[in-house]
Amino acid sequence: xxKPFLQIDGKxxxxxxxxxxxxxxxxxxxxxPHLCHNPEFEPHGSCKLCTVKVNGRNCSxxxxxxxxxxxxxxxxxxLNELRRTVTQLLFVEGNHLCPSCEKSGNCQLQAAxxxxxxxxxxxxxxxxxxxxxxxxxxxxxxxxxxxxxELCVRASxxxxxxxxxxxxxxxxxxxxxxxxxxxxxADTPIAATDKAARxxxxxxxxxxxRGFEVPIGERLYDRHTLAEESLEREEPIVESRHD
Amino acid sequence: MDRDExxxxxxxxxxxxxxxxxxxxxxxxxxxxxxxxxVSPTAQQTxxxxxxxxxxxxxxxxxFYSFLSAAPLGKFDIRISDSITDHMLGSRDIAAYLCDALxxxxxxxxxxxxxxxxxxxxxxxxxxxxxxxxxxYAIPRLTRERVDRIVELVNxxxxxxxxxxxxxxxxxxVRLKDRLLANPVKPGASxxxxxxxxxxxxxxxxxxxxxxxxxxxxxxxxxKWRFCYEGPEEVAVCPxxxxxxxxxxxxxxxxxxxxxxxxxxxxxxQSHADQVFEGMTVCAYLVGARQxxxxxxxxxxxxxxxxxxxxxxxxxxxxxGEGILGRKGFDFDIEIRLGAGxxxxxxxxxxxxxxxxxxxxxxxxxxxPVTHGYLGKPTVVNNVxxxxxxxxxxxxxxxxxxSVGTEKSKGTKLLSICGDCSRPGIYEYPFxxxxxxxxxxxxxxxxxxxxxxGPSGMFISDKEFGRKLAFEDLATGGSFxxxxxxxxxxxxxRNFTHFFAHESCxxxxxxxxxxxxxxxxxxxxxxxxxxxxxxxxxxxxxRFVRSTxxxxxxxxxxxxxxxxxxxxxxxxxxxxxTIDFEPGFDLDGALAIARRLSGRDDxxxxxxxx
Numbered sequence: 001x002x003k004p005f006l007q008i009d010g011k012x013x014x015x016x017x018x019x020x021x022x023x024x025x026x027x028x029x030x031x032x033p034h035l036c037h038n039p040e041f042e043p044h045g046s047c048k049l050c051t052v053k054v055n056g057r058n059c060s061x062x063x064x065x066x067x068x069x070x071x072x073x074x075x076x077x078x079l080n081e082l083r084r085t086v087t088q089l090l091f092v093e094g095n096h097l098c099p100s101c102e103k104s105g106n107c108q109l110q111a112a113x114x115x116x117x118x119x120x121x122x123x124x125x126x127x128x129x130x131x132x133x134x135x136x137x138x139x140x141x142x143x144x145x146x147x148x149x150e151l152c153v154r155a156s157x158x159x160x161x162x163x164x165x166x167x168x169x170x171x172x173x174x175x176x177x178x179x180x181x182x183x184x185x186a187d188t189p190i191a192a193t194d195k196a197a198r199x200x201x202x203x204x205x206x207x208x209x210r211g212f213e214v215p216i217g218e219r220l221y222d223r224h225t226l227a228e229e230s231l232e233r234e235e236p237i238v239e240s241r242h243d
Numbered sequence: 244m245d246r247d248e249x250x251x252x253x254x255x256x257x258x259x260x261x262x263x264x265x266x267x268x269x270x271x272x273x274x275x276x277x278x279x280x281x282v283s284p285t286a287q288q289t290x291x292x293x294x295x296x297x298x299x300x301x302x303x304x305x306x307f308y309s310f311l312s313a314a315p316l317g318k319f320d321i322r323i324s325d326s327i328t329d330h331m332l333g334s335r336d337i338a339a340y341l342c343d344a345l346x347x348x349x350x351x352x353x354x355x356x357x358x359x360x361x362x363x364x365x366x367x368x369x370x371x372x373x374x375x376x377x378x379x380y381a382i383p384r385l386t387r388e389r390v391d392r393i394v395e396l397v398n399x400x401x402x403x404x405x406x407x408x409x410x411x412x413x414x415x416x417v418r419l420k421d422r423l424l425a426n427p428v429k430p431g432a433s434x435x436x437x438x439x440x441x442x443x444x445x446x447x448x449x450x451x452x453x454x455x456x457x458x459x460x461x462x463x464x465x466x467k468w469r470f471c472y473e474g475p476e477e478v479a480v481c482p483x484x485x486x487x488x489x490x491x492x493x494x495x496x497x498x499x500x501x502x503x504x505x506x507x508x509x510x511x512x513q514s515h516a517d518q519v520f521e522g523m524t525v526c527a528y529l530v531g532a533r534q535x536x537x538x539x540x541x542x543x544x545x546x547x548x549x550x551x552x553x554x555x556x557x558x559x560x561x562x563x564g565e566g567i568l569g570r571k572g573f574d575f576d577i578e579i580r581l582g583a584g585x586x587x588x589x590x591x592x593x594x595x596x597x598x599x600x601x602x603x604x605x606x607x608x609x610x611x612p613v614t615h616g617y618l619g620k621p622t623v624v625n626n627v628x629x630x631x632x633x634x635x636x637x638x639x640x641x642x643x644x645x646s647v648g649t650e651k652s653k654g655t656k657l658l659s660i661c662g663d664c665s666r667p668g669i670y671e672y673p674f675x676x677x678x679x680x681x682x683x684x685x686x687x688x689x690x691x692x693x694x695x696x697g698p699s700g701m702f703i704s705d706k707e708f709g710r711k712l713a714f715e716d717l718a719t720g721g722s723f724x725x726x727x728x729x730x731x732x733x734x735x736x737r738n739f740t741h742f743f744a745h746e747s748c749x750x751x752x753x754x755x756x757x758x759x760x761x762x763x764x765x766x767x768x769x770x771x772x773x774x775x776x777x778x779x780x781x782x783x784x785x786r787f788v789r790s791t792x793x794x795x796x797x798x799x800x801x802x803x804x805x806x807x808x809x810x811x812x813x814x815x816x817x818x819x820x821t822i823d824f825e826p827g828f829d830l831d832g833a834l835a836i837a838r839r840l841s842g843r844d845d846x847x848x849x850x851x852x853x
Contacts, residue, residue, distance in 0.1 A: 166299035
């Protein structure tokens with residue numbers, strides 16, 4: 001029996017039933033930029049960096065089911081421009097202090113900006129002043145660096161079984177909230193070894209006393225582009241899920 | 244007993260009364276808010292503990308819905324509608340007058356705790372504005388005299404139940420009836436026909452009618468109901484002729500009429516609720532549902548008791564409950580659930596999330612609610628007017644309905660007409676009616692343009708009045724706002740853009756950040772600080788938000804800007820400065836903090852921006 005196929009940028013890509021476009025692409029070694037997606041977790045579809053054109057319509061590759069005969073556009077000037085804009089929006093929404101951030105060099109938002117050729121923020125900054133939580137002995141929570149990918153929410157709920165995080169507020173006033181009577185991280189059971197403490201793709205949740213461990217030039221995204229790093233990490237996960 | 248302990252006891256009682264059902268979280272929190280004037284952190288903790296859910300789940304819901312508050316509100320909480328139609332009727336002046344009289348500022352609670360005041364999105368009283376809410380109950384036609392009366396009642400601490408009924412009288416203002424409004428269905432008449440003719444015949448009638456959803460998107464109603472009946476492949480259990488018993492199915496009536504300028508569902512629920520519930524019950528019979536919900540927007544709280552009364556009467560008549568009209572196995576009942584001030588809950592998947600007691604964040608689609616809806620089960624979600632029409636089609640037949648209208652838009656459409664016209668109200672027209680005919684009928688002259696379908700629809704100019712209302716040309720959920728030549732197009736776009744930024748749920752990046760940026764940029768231009776580059780930016784950003792957002796809110800949020808920018812570029816141009824670039828910040832304003840800190844306010848402490 002022949003496998004069903006879809007096309008990405010004109011190239012036929014096989015997929016298995018139940019896969020999303022993102023999964024099919026990753027399994028085939030094709031990189032679709034993304035931030036809120038991580039194949040270890042249920043797809044979320046919020047950041048919209050993975051927007052692709054499916055038969056002429058914009059869709060999120062991480063949630064949209066793969067189907068026979070789909071004509072998917074991914075690596076086009078138009079889509080990359082759009083993704084650059086999404087990245088700029090995320091930068092101006094928060095306070096992203098790349099040069100002094102402990103996550104610098106290992107940050108997916110920063111790496112996405114490099115990958116997409118973002119040279120400035122373009123839009124006026126919002127300079128939010130959301131509450132910073134340094135209460136936990138081992139973990140720092142800087143809400144102004146949060147991009148609302150909810151990976152920590154999913155990791156704490158689905159992997160750690162602790163439900164430490166959620167999103168509160170609405171619209172531009174959204175913010176990460178913490179599950180304890182005081183609302184402080186120190187009063188939750190989160191530990192530095194938890195998945196939720198390590199899954200943050202940006203510098204919003206940081207394990208303390210680990211900053212600047214790796215010299216500039218040797219950090220993750222100094223050595224690899226976001227595309228290389230993503231595929232290397234995610235391909236085996238997708239493969240093992242859909243054997 | 245100390246205050247905290249007392250509060251905990253009240254809150255736990257409310258949770259118990261709801262059977263500790265976490266799906267009813269929003270209803271519980273509404274009650275807590277009503278009893279205690281806020282949902283305090285202690286109350287949130289108590290709800291969470293009693294329900295056995297995380298406190299974040301509760302806190303997130305409290306923070307999402309505008310009518311819930313973690314900080315105390317006044318004993319009388321007054322909210323003035325900020326819809327464009329209320330603005331046009333002088334709401335901002337009335338609000339200022341009210342604030343003066345109460346000695347309060349918008350967003351504040353008076354130090355004595357008696358009263359708080361704020362603005363709210365459209366209250367759906369657009370043709371009898373300026374309107375407001377007091378503790379959630381609607382008060383239309385605010386005049387200085389009526390405000391004086393309210394202030395007096397507040398200052399005398401008169402309980403809301405003792406306020407004069409006349410203050411709360413909401414009119415129907417039905418101006419033009421066509422086949423639906425002129426032929427109301429007698430309670431039970433459609434159901435008798437369903438039972439006499441059987442499922443397939445009625446399915447065929449609805450198919451023949453070619454009824455499309457009246458919420459705006461216009462999906463074919465018969466198909467939607469058929470998909471729900473058949474269910475998703477993995478639970479396809481009901482071949483024709485056999486009861487669809489195995490999988491639960493739900494019928495949801497979307498009465499979250501939040502689109503500014505729309506109020507026809509309010510009138511249907513106020514005066515034709517029986518027929519709406521009849522339509523839901525017909526649907527339930529066809530798809531095999533036993534449970535229905537009316538999701539009523541919080542702004543229509545005043546209708547709640549009345550609607551409960553209609554439901555009780557229908558149960559008494561055997562039109563709801565077990566064995567409807569004596570037919571064994573035909574069991575269906577309807578529960579009313581109230582929203583709490585979130586426009587996004589009009590989006591069907593966000594509405595379902597809200598029904599499940601969560602934040603109203605639209606789901607990823609596919610799968611669609613019709614196969615994976617409430618609690619993941621097949622669910623029909625239709626607008627109030629759709630069920631209202633379906634009941635009539637069931638009784639009078641599909642042909643009766645489809646004989647008017649256009650090729651792709653059969654039947655009639657209810658319009659809510661407001662703005663600059665002498666006869667605002669409800670009008671029923673066959674699809675295909677021209678804009679100029681409507682303007683003549685409602686008494687509009689010297690019209691500059693019309694907003695069709697509310698902020699998420701389109702602004703059309705006076706050069707387009709020959710266009711038709713129909714899915715082929717101008718689709719609409721029913722909002723029709725008339726603007727005459729005294730109105731400022733930019734201010735209209737600005738009001739709508741603020742509305743969307745306020746109502747964005749915040750889930751996806753383009754809408755969360757994009758609508759806020761659009762708002763700021765339009766404010767910059769409106770305040771006279773715009774430069775040529777800002778117009779190009781406005782249009783580029785608008786198109787970006789439209790094409791990349793997660794749901795309909797974001798996909799339409801830029802429409803007011805894009806449709807006015809396209810039609811009236813000169814009006815935007817006129818507002819611009821002649822230089823190429825103007826910074827988005829106010830240099831002198833930025834020094835205000837420094838001036839305050841240093842206690843200086845002399846000439847040298849100011850900077851002029853060039």
